[in-house]
Amino acid sequence: MKTVYHKADSRGYADHGWLKSHHTFSFANYYNPERMNFGVLRVLNDDQVASGMGFGKHPHRDMEIVSIPLEGDLEHQDSIGTTAVIKKGEIQVMSAGTGVQHSEYNKNKDEIVKFLQIWIIPNKMNVEPRYDQISIKEGEKRNDFQQILSPNQDDEGVWIHQNAWFNLAKFDKGNAKKYQMHDPNNGVYIFVLKGSAKVGDQHLETRDGFGIWETEGFTLEATDDSEILLMEVPMELPQ
Structure with a gap:
């Protein structure tokens, strides 16, 4: 990792x-x-x-x-x-x-x-x-990952020309959930819109960013009522 x-x-x-x-x-x-x-x-x-x-x-x-x-x-x-x-x-x-x-x-x-x-x-x-x-308000979820972007036209959210997935996480304080990578060659960039959270031993405050890759998944825990954007993207640039 x-x-x-x-x-x-x-x-x-x-x-x-x-x-x-x-x-x-x-x-x-x-x-x-x-x-x-x-x-x-x-x-x-x-x-x-x-x-x-x-x-x-x-x-x-x-x-x-x-x-x-x-x-x-x-x-x-x-x-x-x-x-x-x-x-x-x-x-x-x-x-x-x-x-x-x-x-x-x-x-x-x-x-x-x-x-x-x-x-x-x-x-x-x-x-x-x-x-x-x-x-994306209509599909809003609490204490879960809400997919808002993917590579697939028929999937939840908008789609783009890239093997990428975006999720919103609106978590109440103390809630945690494991994020599973869609692709082992991808990484996830976590951006805290408001509140605070932690991934492993890393504490994140509002507007902090945290990238994680070379892992199958990780657990995101809210240490306050939080809104967090997770952006899973390929780590290798197109040739």
Whole structure:
């Protein structure tokens, strides 16, 4: 078993006034050669956007981009004809593929938006760009793992072009559950959205990250009422 621990205050940080962003991995002006990725998990940005502000239209290609709102309403527009608003309790995925342009704005003039922006390196390049958005609130589970992303179109949650699974864990204090790897070549990056937890002897606080791989599974225990995101991804980069 191998592990890596990223304390919340060790992340990169950018304050652009309208945008405040914490970067778990190297991004934009934050560069740390030891924090480039966790397997195919390339970007994990913890963003806060001021009211009425946002990201103007910009391009992406050959990347699976996942957005998970934590607070407020985020408006999305893209070059494949999508106009949508995503909010807490939903998940959005965009396969950039051969190329897509999109913009993201805080739809509200009187409150901030907080959301996670996650980039996954795909296992298929030059795919047709696509967009999907679903409610994950309807399948909400307590003290269990709720799958919100997978490689399978017919499975629970959204799907991406990669052998990856995301789960949300909303645990009451003292509850624990074993996570079983879907693929022995994968690892899991655990990100504590709120509360605290532990895996083995490693204690995790809010916004801490913890990667674990070369194991068949592990037990996640909540040491407080907690909400935790688990991202299982391949550890080898595509050739």
